[in-house]
Amino acid sequence: xxxxxxxxxxxxxxxxxxxxxxxxxxxxxxxxxxxxxxxxxxxxxxxxxxxxxxxxxxxxxxxxxxxxxxxxxxxxxxxxxxxxxxxxxxxxxxxxxxxxxxxxxxxxxxxxxxxxxxxxxxxxxxxxxxxxxxxxxxxxxxxxxxxxxxxxxxxxxxxxxxxxxxxxxxxxxxxxxxxxxxxxxxxxxxxxxxxxxxxxxxxxxxxxxxxxxxxxxxxxxxxxxxxxxxxxxxxxxxxxxxxxxxxxxxxxxxxxxxxxxxxxxxxxxxxxxxxxxxxxxxxxxxxxxxxxxxxxxxxxxxxxxxx
Numbered sequence: 001x002x003x004x005x006x007x008x009x010x011x012x013x014x015x016x017x018x019x020x021x022x023x024x025x026x027x028x029x030x031x032x033x034x035x036x037x038x039x040x041x042x043x044x045x046x047x048x049x050x051x052x053x054x055x056x057x058x059x060x061x062x063x064x065x066x067x068x069x070x071x072x073x074x075x076x077x078x079x080x081x082x083x084x085x086x087x088x089x090x091x092x093x094x095x096x097x098x099x100x101x102x103x104x105x106x107x108x109x110x111x112x113x114x115x116x117x118x119x120x121x122x123x124x125x126x127x128x129x130x131x132x133x134x135x136x137x138x139x140x141x142x143x144x145x146x147x148x149x150x151x152x153x154x155x156x157x158x159x160x161x162x163x164x165x166x167x168x169x170x171x172x173x174x175x176x177x178x179x180x181x182x183x184x185x186x187x188x189x190x191x192x193x194x195x196x197x198x199x200x201x202x203x204x205x206x207x208x209x210x211x212x213x214x215x216x217x218x219x220x221x222x223x224x225x226x227x228x229x230x231x232x233x234x235x236x237x238x239x240x241x242x243x244x245x246x247x248x249x250x251x252x253x254x255x256x257x258x259x260x261x262x263x264x265x266x267x268x269x270x271x272x273x274x275x276x277x278x279x280x281x282x283x284x285x286x287x288x289x290x291x292x293x294x295x296x297x298x299x300x301x302x303x304x305x306x307x
Contacts, residue, residue, distance in 0.1 A: 052266050111215065114181035165236065172233075184218035193211055
């Protein structure tokens, strides 16, 4: 019996080894395939951006033929550079102003809305939750047209212009902090707040001293997303704009690109890209400082997991 069992065990072990090699080979093939798809996607997404940035430093007026490195379209061109063209400067400043105002208004409202929905039970809060999330489903152009009719035909305390654009952007962006903060509240649970109440804290004190500090990563990510998304918004700001003073960079690029574009458009887009990147870096530094105080991971992947 012992003599005949040995070859059987050897055959069984060999079949297991072959199965492991086939599984490993299949996993490697899938990994290479996913890596190839990722590389193609990154090239497709980043190469046009790199070309746009590169030609913002072109010395000539061409946006397709390289004519030498220069800061002409940023500084020293007398009429067409970002520094000397008043319309470009106004578009840049107005874009940043809308992003700042929309972020300052949207994020606190979204946090308060998320806290309320996390504690509110019944049919009415379910309907409020649906209305808060409906902007994910409604096309932006439909929302923009509705806001345009509301501002134009109803007796609103504001007309077309900056504040109409801000209110439209807040309406469209509000779902981001609500969803992100509610997800964070679900991971936190109710036991921390209950423990604070048992130790004598008031309801408001428990939220302020316990819940809000734990919500900081979600609040930070919400602010970054709202700010970056508002920077390149086109539909809402276009419909709610009043005149040239409320023109944004996306509107300016769209209008100029259909006429006689120069590398100044590339320079304007590059500046917006730098502002977005700077906001993300500052957000990551703030998140890193917070996680160090909490004794948690400080790498970029932990911030991305919050997204």
